[in-house]
Amino acid sequence: MRPAIIAENLTKRYRLGKRGTPDRNLTETLSRMARSSWNMLRARSSETTVNDFYALRDVSFQIEPGEVVGIIGRNGAGKSTLLKVLSQIVEPTSGRVEYQGRMGSLLEVGTGFHPELTGRENIYLNGSILGMTRKEIDAKFDEIVQFAELTQFLDTPVKRYSSGMYVRLAFAIASHLEPEILILDEVLAVGDAQFQKKCLGKMRDVSSHGRTVLFVSHDMTAVRKLCKRCIMLGKGSVVAEGDTDTVVSKYLEAEGSLTPAGQELAIDSYARMGNQEAKFVKLAYYGASPEQNVTSGGPMTARMTIHAEQPRVADSMSVILFDRGGYKLLNADTMVLDRPIELKAGENVFEIRIRSVPLNPGIYTLGLWLCKRPSRIYDYLEAVCEMEIVPAPDDNRMAPPVDGVIRCDFELVV
Missing domain, CATH: 2.70.50.60 (abc- transporter (atp binding component) like domain)
Incomplete structure (x- = not known):
């Protein structure tokens, strides 16, 4: 069986500078063309003053069908950029991505929604983007609405939704329209505790049916519950990959330095x-x-x-x-x-x-x-x-792991 996702030497470089960046949008391009020749010459002369920033650098991995893989790392490590590249929202500077089947993504709040359309209309829009027929979407419609708990706001334009409502609807759509690959970025960071519990349950259900899940989160407890394998990013590169317990331990060790008692x-x-x-x-x-x-x-x-x-x-x-x-x-x-x-x-x-x-x-x-x-x-x-x-000054116990973690008081009766 072929891997669900193959990433080979993915690199994403941004060129940072005041002028002349290659990622200029159309408005900026037309404005620049309208400048005088003298100003254009000045702008061109400043194009050489740019800095390269690598959001990703030579990232490679494979994910098998049905795997639930955690993507972890500190803020700025490249997690969100990686997911955007995998979701084909952002083009890599070099490298390639290959995947099998339909892909559904829940990245930044509101991604994939048209703000002027209602919740109902956005359900059909997202289903169409995934290549589903109207009949297929109809079959899932009631489940999506019930999961999102937004029945009374279904015909309200989503631009009036709160961030929590956005995420509830977006997760319901992404998880119920049955893409073979589901990519989730910090889905538990917005929303209430009850919704987060529902999300975790749904993700387990999705993975149990053989679909592939990529899950980015700062919540290591959720990562440990859901994922058997993890990929840890640091400064745009893969710094650890393997079983979840090992990689999460490395993450927590790198994330926090030992803080002395009494230090604020x-x-x-x-x-x-x-x-x-x-x-x-x-x-x-x-x-x-x-x-x-x-x-x-x-x-x-x-x-x-x-x-x-x-x-x-x-x-x-x-x-x-x-x-x-x-x-x-x-x-x-x-x-x-x-x-x-x-x-x-x-x-x-x-x-x-x-x-x-x-x-x-x-x-x-x-x-x-x-x-x-x-x-x-x-x-x-x-x-x-x-x-x-x-250890307490008068404590002669051995240190873990021999003694385990929890301290208990006991006595011997003979």
Whole structure:
């Protein structure tokens, strides 16, 4: 059986400069032609002052039919450019792509939609683009509408949709019109928690029917659940490829550097999910005091600064600890306290104090979560930093992996 996707030496180069870039649009071209000869000469003389930027450089891989493959990497690594090249939205500078079957893509919000057309009309438009007949689209229409939960807005022009409504409809179309290859870019970054759960379930269903899925996400938990294989990009090149556990571990190790206890991090620009109506902008963690490390079995405090543009109320704020493979080990969530969190406009400072951290010594990844129930996610950062839990001074236990991860108290009865 032939691979579903073959990518060979894909390179995408952009030429950056004030004038004379080859990616000029028609309006710019006509304006330039209308200039005086003297100005044209000046423009031409400046064409030599350009810089080459490689969004992709010699990217090669193969994906077999029915595989679900994660594409991961930091912001700017080339993930979105790769998906645009694979989707034939962007031409590569060099290299080639070969794929078998119909391809459906959900990239940036609104891609593939005509803003003046209604949701109903865009369903048929997208189906036509995939090469489907009207009869085939009719057979899937009710399923798409039911999944998107947009019945009352079906005959509203999509230019009036919120970003969440856009994504719900776009995902419903892309996943239900049965392309052999489905490409998804950060589909879980917009939308509520219930919709994200539906997306994950649908992606599992799609893959179980033998269709190929490429999934880009910063949510390593979702990547681990869905993907058996991962490709990690860095600065436009493939830096790791293989089984998901191994590649995700490398990603988390590269993504976060070990942050000392007591050091305040500015995290405003970190990769995140959520609508960011309120967002974490600073974080510091420490043990029994701001100068002390977190010890195994000892206390931990996380001091967080949250910025809100307008007053907001949250009822779920949590500090999460993952192992380096992305498994969630600890979740200190204020939701169990049933205590609303009042956020004023501007900066708000909160502390979550964990009385005893039940983890053995080792390196862990710290994440943050802020939500308004039932499903309004304000902010979620899965990998803010890496932190070290050290042995207590009187602790003679062996370090993991011999002791495992979870610390437990026990006794011997004879």
